[in-house]
Amino acid sequence: MTSELTSAEPLDPAELDFEGALRPSSLSEFVGQRRVVGQLDLLLRAAEMDSRTPDHILLAGPPGLGKTTLAMIVAHDSGRALRMSSGPAISHAGDLAALLSSLVPGEVLFIDEIHRMARSAEEMLYLAMEDFRIDIMVGKGVGASSIPLELPPFTLVGATTRTGLLANPLRDRFGFTGHLEFYETDELLQVLTRSASLLGLDIPQPALAEIAGRSRGTPRIANRLLRRVRDYMTVHPHEEARTAVDSALALYDVDPRGLDRLDTSVLRALVERFGGGPVGVSSLAVSLGEDAETIEAVVEPFLIREGLMVRTPRGRVATSEAWKHLNLTPPAADQTLL
Numbered sequence: 001m002t003s004e005l006t007s008a009e010p011l012d013p014a015e016l017d018f019e020g021a022l023r024p025s026s027l028s029e030f031v032g033q034r035r036v037v038g039q040l041d042l043l044l045r046a047a048e049m050d051s052r053t054p055d056h057i058l059l060a061g062p063p064g065l066g067k068t069t070l071a072m073i074v075a076h077d078s079g080r081a082l083r084m085s086s087g088p089a090i091s092h093a094g095d096l097a098a099l100l101s102s103l104v105p106g107e108v109l110f111i112d113e114i115h116r117m118a119r120s121a122e123e124m125l126y127l128a129m130e131d132f133r134i135d136i137m138v139g140k141g142v143g144a145s146s147i148p149l150e151l152p153p154f155t156l157v158g159a160t161t162r163t164g165l166l167a168n169p170l171r172d173r174f175g176f177t178g179h180l181e182f183y184e185t186d187e188l189l190q191v192l193t194r195s196a197s198l199l200g201l202d203i204p205q206p207a208l209a210e211i212a213g214r215s216r217g218t219p220r221i222a223n224r225l226l227r228r229v230r231d232y233m234t235v236h237p238h239e240e241a242r243t244a245v246d247s248a249l250a251l252y253d254v255d256p257r258g259l260d261r262l263d264t265s266v267l268r269a270l271v272e273r274f275g276g277g278p279v280g281v282s283s284l285a286v287s288l289g290e291d292a293e294t295i296e297a298v299v300e301p302f303l304i305r306e307g308l309m310v311r312t313p314r315g316r317v318a319t320s321e322a323w324k325h326l327n328l329t330p331p332a333a334d335q336t337l338l
Contacts, residue, residue, distance in 0.1 A: 022195045022223055023069045026077055032187040036178035043176055044078050053106050055175025056129055056156040060163045064220030065180040067159035075108040083109045087116030096121040100128055105152035114158035115165040122170055129173045182217030191219045195226055207245040214258040228252055266299050270318045278315030
């Protein structure tokens, strides 16, 4: 089971309500991603001045960086209705046809995880994005016929964590692609300052900075950690804020570098059970009783970004920084590794 603080975990309704309350409603309120925000602002303002629907938008980047929030803002700042769906929910072309045919003129259609949409639906989307029409097949075999259906102008906002899985014809039909990047600590501090204010929490900046430093560059994780701190302060109202932050994060196994229980377990297994590697991800997963896909998709990217692990043709290898982080001394033969 993955840690409850990882960004790939499905969100329960309480988490969704909590995050929804903290979402900025306009580009002027959005913190971070300055380049993408500036590009979106220009795109939306130009469309408004020309009295046309904005170009189709693709938002790409790791989970938790604000793709869904930006999609909502596109609809809000352009004064248009928003329709939301997801790639896995569109399992065949008929699902997409029903969705597109019900759009009103100028509506913003947001498809999350668009790379997981059925290939038949993806091919139908090409024509819809380019010419605002779709062809519906009626009948089967030699008697089948195609009926063209005109669509009202709309703006598609697609979000993906795996840009490489999108077919080139689909990717090329987006007028703008925004690549979201991990946040710097000072940007996360701004996010947490705003969230704490909205939640009515009196937490000094040094304590918020500590949360920001452990948030893996991800606003979703930062806000979730803030919620855990809020819970701790509710149960222990007389504890000083900085102490409460440290105690809450320690309780949920988030170390000063942002590693959670699963991250640390993977790193410790790599170092202690496999001598620092190289070792395959399958062997790591079996040794921990975890799913290999979870380790590869959730844990590895962060450990590699932190310089604690590298991928080699022979498998995963712990860096000298990983040994230091665990307060261990690498074998003599590995002293010079990275």
